[in-house]
Amino acid sequence: MSSVILSHQLANGMVLVGEPIQSFESAAFSFLLPAGCCHDPSNRAGLAALTSEMMLRGAGPRDSRTWVSDLENLGVERGESVGVAHTTFYGATLRDNLAPALGLFADLIRRPHLPADQLDAGRNACLQELRTIDDEPSHKLMIELRRRRYPDPWGRSSHGEEPSLRATTIEDVRRFYERHYRPGGAILAVAGNFDWRRLVDLVEQLFGDWQPNDIVEPAGTNGRLAGNHIPFQSSQSHVGIAYPTIPYKHPDYFQAWAAVGVLSSGSSSRLFTEVRERRGLCYTVYASLHTQRDRASVLCYAGTTAQRAQETLDVTISELVRLGEGIEQSELDRLKARIKSSLIMQQESTSARSGALARDWYHLGRARSLDEVSVLVDQLSAESINTFLGKNPPRDLLVVTLGPEPLEVPVGIS
Amino acid sequence: MEFRSHRLENGLEIVAETNGDAHSMGVAFLVRAGSRDESDEVAGVSHFLEHMCFKGTPRRSADDVNREFDEIGAHYNAFTSEECTAYYASVLPEYQEQSVDLLADILRPSLRPDDFDMEKKVILEEIQMYLDQPPFGMDDRIKMLHLGGHPLARSVLGTSGSITDLTPQQMRDYFSSRYSADNVFVAAAGKVDFDALVKQVAARCGDWQPAAPARQISSAVSETRFEVVHRPTATQQYVLSLADAPAAEDADRYAAKLLATIVGDDSGSRMYWELIDPGLAETASLGHYEYLGVGMFYTWLACEPDLVEANLARLHRIFHQADADGITVDELRQAKNKVKARVVLSSERPQSRLFNVGGNWLQRREYRTVADDLKSLDDVTLDDLHAVLRKFPLSRYSTITIGPRQEVRRPG
Numbered sequence: 001m002s003s004v005i006l007s008h009q010l011a012n013g014m015v016l017v018g019e020p021i022q023s024f025e026s027a028a029f030s031f032l033l034p035a036g037c038c039h040d041p042s043n044r045a046g047l048a049a050l051t052s053e054m055m056l057r058g059a060g061p062r063d064s065r066t067w068v069s070d071l072e073n074l075g076v077e078r079g080e081s082v083g084v085a086h087t088t089f090y091g092a093t094l095r096d097n098l099a100p101a102l103g104l105f106a107d108l109i110r111r112p113h114l115p116a117d118q119l120d121a122g123r124n125a126c127l128q129e130l131r132t133i134d135d136e137p138s139h140k141l142m143i144e145l146r147r148r149r150y151p152d153p154w155g156r157s158s159h160g161e162e163p164s165l166r167a168t169t170i171e172d173v174r175r176f177y178e179r180h181y182r183p184g185g186a187i188l189a190v191a192g193n194f195d196w197r198r199l200v201d202l203v204e205q206l207f208g209d210w211q212p213n214d215i216v217e218p219a220g221t222n223g224r225l226a227g228n229h230i231p232f233q234s235s236q237s238h239v240g241i242a243y244p245t246i247p248y249k250h251p252d253y254f255q256a257w258a259a260v261g262v263l264s265s266g267s268s269s270r271l272f273t274e275v276r277e278r279r280g281l282c283y284t285v286y287a288s289l290h291t292q293r294d295r296a297s298v299l300c301y302a303g304t305t306a307q308r309a310q311e312t313l314d315v316t317i318s319e320l321v322r323l324g325e326g327i328e329q330s331e332l333d334r335l336k337a338r339i340k341s342s343l344i345m346q347q348e349s350t351s352a353r354s355g356a357l358a359r360d361w362y363h364l365g366r367a368r369s370l371d372e373v374s375v376l377v378d379q380l381s382a383e384s385i386n387t388f389l390g391k392n393p394p395r396d397l398l399v400v401t402l403g404p405e406p407l408e409v410p411v412g413i414s
Numbered sequence: 415m416e417f418r419s420h421r422l423e424n425g426l427e428i429v430a431e432t433n434g435d436a437h438s439m440g441v442a443f444l445v446r447a448g449s450r451d452e453s454d455e456v457a458g459v460s461h462f463l464e465h466m467c468f469k470g471t472p473r474r475s476a477d478d479v480n481r482e483f484d485e486i487g488a489h490y491n492a493f494t495s496e497e498c499t500a501y502y503a504s505v506l507p508e509y510q511e512q513s514v515d516l517l518a519d520i521l522r523p524s525l526r527p528d529d530f531d532m533e534k535k536v537i538l539e540e541i542q543m544y545l546d547q548p549p550f551g552m553d554d555r556i557k558m559l560h561l562g563g564h565p566l567a568r569s570v571l572g573t574s575g576s577i578t579d580l581t582p583q584q585m586r587d588y589f590s591s592r593y594s595a596d597n598v599f600v601a602a603a604g605k606v607d608f609d610a611l612v613k614q615v616a617a618r619c620g621d622w623q624p625a626a627p628a629r630q631i632s633s634a635v636s637e638t639r640f641e642v643v644h645r646p647t648a649t650q651q652y653v654l655s656l657a658d659a660p661a662a663e664d665a666d667r668y669a670a671k672l673l674a675t676i677v678g679d680d681s682g683s684r685m686y687w688e689l690i691d692p693g694l695a696e697t698a699s700l701g702h703y704e705y706l707g708v709g710m711f712y713t714w715l716a717c718e719p720d721l722v723e724a725n726l727a728r729l730h731r732i733f734h735q736a737d738a739d740g741i742t743v744d745e746l747r748q749a750k751n752k753v754k755a756r757v758v759l760s761s762e763r764p765q766s767r768l769f770n771v772g773g774n775w776l777q778r779r780e781y782r783t784v785a786d787d788l789k790s791l792d793d794v795t796l797d798d799l800h801a802v803l804r805k806f807p808l809s810r811y812s813t814i815t816i817g818p819r820q821e822v823r824r825p826g
Contacts, residue, residue: 075755124693337487
């Protein structure tokens, strides 16, 4: 697993991170731009998403059709996503096509047309996505859970809201683009088969003259939402539980992460065993550590038929309480085996590596090699995790439900 | 990369693509058992049985199975389709033997009545879960509509009713007829020690008995029908359409894949420019699905309910235009570039090679290298695409739509 991670900062503040791995035929990239929905004005919820949608409608010398067909002729598999802090464009292609593909993305990021005559089309695409969430109750619940768990704007969903999407003008989109698509805070990570020196030259050529502008801090606006039950016509009840934990950059992060792993990684983990295997209460149950740069939560989910929802909630909460009492060595041993194979399998995917490099850089200001992560995992012990859990047991549980009936939340929790 | 294969005396076959440069390996036990092999009385038994295989064996409790897979850090799972039940694990090479031991063992499950009753609840929850996701169930319904009583139209999950009524004895009978030595094979890919693999499988499966199970492989006589299902709680309107297509054993399946990419890939296709780019639909795509004896062009669309008629008319026009006017050279070139890159990108992970090796063996008892697939794609000509369109016109299709709309006009 011994590969080298290299980095280069452009004069305008943009960062390039690379992990050359010559055994691949491919190279993958992940481009984080500081244009997440935390910057949506409160009356323009969904603006970051609509801007990202509009970015794809022509850039540089190409209209949208030519841009897409040129990219596809290069065999680029691509996607984009809008999160709270970032909008991310990512892709993977054959090694020889990396340079022209990055050229196309430089146009997209620096010279988008943002055509007024396509605003309605872009808006409709966003509205369609927003509507689809109503048909995915588990997804809808987790959105509501995050909105209630974090202070605004950090719990937002990027999809926005219908009235604000309808009110958005092309000037809003262009202003958002001008303010938030900027080199300061932009991170481009590349993993796979490429030559580092040539990549640095190429990125300097494509982005070196991108003018920096002032960093804009998001303003916290709205207060917390009231009401922790969302009435919904569904055959299942959907239960979400959140509690605070420490973010990725915290020195004890791996302790917190491993504790959640004991709860929910693998089918011998506690939640799967107690909720699904022993009691047959549900098909899906999980907990995961959701980290932002400055705050983090453990988010749990279970979906079950309405008449068994109360028992599911009770069993899940009792497992969270029990986690606070500590874990066993054998549980950690299994978890370490799973993490070790995950790390090695991550090394078999250039897309997974480029995504991890970019995220690392955002959280830490540097990227960890898989060897470094391995060492951190090896250092975990049942004792260190239990010390952490002793000081930070799951507490301040927030329970949000979505379904036909509200559930009874135990006293002292909410 | 090297292909190796071996057949045990009882008929169980072992196939592998070995790659000394890989970091991990994947191994799968594939059973030729799926919903197409079921009858009404046992609808959903293949999938239920897949769950039961994780509930314990004479050597291991369910907890042991889960714990031991986790102890070797396996990324493992199972799935059931119309014609296959697959159990697989991705592991580091040093755990090859343990993963084979576990997979071979769980394919001889105890099927205890208590576990059966408990797991029945989980399956019923799984069905309830999908019921909250509106297009669910319609994939089964559209197959029935288009293929009539053909076995491939059977539901993988079964129904709440068929699962509730199923007995352990019915499952045991089904198990005996399907999980025999000559109806299971082992596939592996990545950093595999093949000689050891043969010994490991032989030691655990050498005494499995053959049963010469039969599978009905027939082509389907399809119809073109239209149905509206009213689901007032849904927000979006969903459309599923089926047309006939080359089957798994047909040489023109590569042309069919490229045709589906040109007409309905999720980016850069005709459907993309007509429906997605203008924001008229949330998703619109066409895929090619191949089974033994039957192939399908499968269209999937989700949109605002008010737009459904206009979108159905657009799909109708896209299909008719493809049939009447054909495909252009530029479209074919772009599709080849795109699909070939996908083949190469996905081949970098042993797990995706595992499914490629396993899928080819399941359907055609053949091995194909990445280079073989690339060549087959390169060799496709415009004439080949047009021949597919003549033989399997896209404009001859069945449609089902589900959502808040009570009535929807049929296009055309």
